[in-house]
Amino acid sequence: GATADVLVYVGVTAMGPAEVVAQIKLFLDQHPRKVESICLIAPKFREPTVATVCACDDFIQLKARLGVETHLCLFDRHGSIAVIDAIDTELRPRMLRRILTEIVRSRHGVLGASGAVHYAKPSQKHTDQFIRAGNVLVNSVEVEMIAWGCLPHISDDVGFVYTDTGAINVVATAVRELLIGFGITTTFSVDSFGSYKGLESFAGARNGSIWLISATTSGNLAKKIMEKQGVDERQILSLFALGAQTETAVCHLDQNDPLNPGGFPRIHSHPPDDCALCRAGSTPLWLTDEQFLVSD
Numbered sequence: 001g002a003t004a005d006v007l008v009y010v011g012v013t014a015m016g017p018a019e020v021v022a023q024i025k026l027f028l029d030q031h032p033r034k035v036e037s038i039c040l041i042a043p044k045f046r047e048p049t050v051a052t053v054c055a056c057d058d059f060i061q062l063k064a065r066l067g068v069e070t071h072l073c074l075f076d077r078h079g080s081i082a083v084i085d086a087i088d089t090e091l092r093p094r095m096l097r098r099i100l101t102e103i104v105r106s107r108h109g110v111l112g113a114s115g116a117v118h119y120a121k122p123s124q125k126h127t128d129q130f131i132r133a134g135n136v137l138v139n140s141v142e143v144e145m146i147a148w149g150c151l152p153h154i155s156d157d158v159g160f161v162y163t164d165t166g167a168i169n170v171v172a173t174a175v176r177e178l179l180i181g182f183g184i185t186t187t188f189s190v191d192s193f194g195s196y197k198g199l200e201s202f203a204g205a206r207n208g209s210i211w212l213i214s215a216t217t218s219g220n221l222a223k224k225i226m227e228k229q230g231v232d233e234r235q236i237l238s239l240f241a242l243g244a245q246t247e248t249a250v251c252h253l254d255q256n257d258p259l260n261p262g263g264f265p266r267i268h269s270h271p272p273d274d275c276a277l278c279r280a281g282s283t284p285l286w287l288t289d290e291q292f293l294v295s296d
Contacts, residue, residue: 004033004034004035004036005035005036005037005038005039006024006027006028006035006037006038006039007039007041007095007099008020008024008038008039008040008041009041009042009141009144009145010040010041010042010046010049010050010053011042011140011141011144011145012140012141012144012174012177013140013141017052017053017055017056017058017059018056018058020053020059021053021056021058021059021062022058024038024062025062035066035068036068037068037069037070037071038062038063038066038068038069038070038071039070039071039072039073040053040054040070040071040072040073041073041074041075041081042073042074042075043074043075043076043148043178043181043182044074044075044076044182045181045182045183046074046181047074050072050074054070054072071083075148075151076182077151077179077182077184078151078152079092079148079149079150079151079152080092080152094259094260096145096148096149096250096251097251097252097259097260098260098262099145100145100146100149100240100250100251101251101253101260101262101263101264102262103136103142103145103146104131104136104240104251104253104264105262105264107135107136107138107142108135109131109132109133109135109136109240110129110130110131110132110242110253110264110267111129111130111131111132111135112128112129113128113129113282113285115280115282116281116282116283117282117283117284117285118277118278118282118283118284118285119284119285119287120272120284120285120286120287121269121287122195122196122197122287122288123196123218123220123221123269124271124272125218125269125270125271125272126269126270126271126272126275126277126278126284127217127267127268127269127270127277128267128268128277128282129267130215130217130267130287131214131215131217131240131242131253131267132214132215133165133167133168133214133215133239133240134165134167134168134214136240137167137168137170137171140174143170143171143174144174144177144178146171146174146239146250146251147171147174147175147177147178148178149250149251150171150175150212150237150239150250151175151178151179153210153237153248153250154175154179154210156179156184156186157208158186158188158208158209158210159187159188159189159205159208159209160188160189160191160204160205160208160209160210161175161188161189161190161191161209161210161212162191162192162193162202162204162209162210162211162212163190163191163192163193163211163212163213163214164192164193164194164195164198164211164212164213164214164221165192165194165195165214166192167214168212168214168239169190169192171212171239172188172190172212173190176188176190188210193211195221196221196224199224199225199228199229200228202228202229204229204231206229206230206231209231209235210235210236210237211225211229211231211235211236211237212237212238212239213225213236213237213238213239214238214239214240215238215239215240215241215242216238216240216241216242216244216249217241217242217243217244217267217269218243218244218269219244222236222238233248234248236248237249237250238250239251240252240253241253241254242254242264242266242267243266243267243268254266272284
């Protein structure tokens with residue numbers, strides 16, 4: 001009996017109109033509900049593709065069968081959608097936040113521990129949960145949606161993007177492809193600095209650089225980057241944040257009804273020399289700096 005608006009992102013995947021409609025039908029078969037509307041989201045330079053989908057017979061018949069209207073949401077170079085922003089400037093960020101939170105949940109991007117073991121992060125802090133962005137980045141369309149959220153934070157003259165893990169380099173590449181699609185000639189490089197340990201020896205460019213962090217729960221890595229590299233906080237962007245409300249992030253995953261009812265409870269961290277989890281007999285599993293895997 002649940003009702004919902006169906007959001008369809010028309011991304012990099014080369015699908016014909018009939019294939020797009022087939023995917024919508026498959027989704028509705030797997031997730032039965034009363035549909036209020038179908039919203040097609042895409043960058044403006046893909047407007048001809050979206051128009052072709054809307055005009056195809058299969059899509060027209062699907063709309064008639066469901067009895068719904070179609071909304072076109074085309075975003076510009078800065079990620080803004082004029083038809084939505086004209087109604088409420090907070091509506092689009094909330095929509096993107098819910099979409100990305102659902103992607104993180106479905107891809108198991110927030111990993112929990114058991115009563116017997118917990119995690120020790122590269123920051124040295126201990127926690128019973130951590131965010132592993134690499135788990136989330138498995139689908140090109142979903143990666144591009146994350147890149148859409150990065151657009152407002154990336155200027156045209158960026159020459160270097162530095163990531164805390166090579167696992168998220170694909171997001172920076174997707175940002176570059178979107179900018180090229182909007183007609184912006186950009187050739188920024190993408191390199192990983194290796195999280196906390198890597199910062200000790202990494203020498204990045206101070207000017208024209210963006211420092212892309214996979215996830216944050218405290219904001220400590222951003223502070224370390226500013227300290228070691230001498231960059232401004234506006235040059236630092238996290239893909240996901242949980243419990244770090246002051247951190248600039250593409251998506252805050254915090255559960256915040258009604259803003260983000262599907263979000264996650266806050267992750268609690270402990271210093272290694274005063275860890276309640278260790279005192280309870282739980283064993284810390286150390287995570288590697290670069291890929292955030294459990295070390296040997």
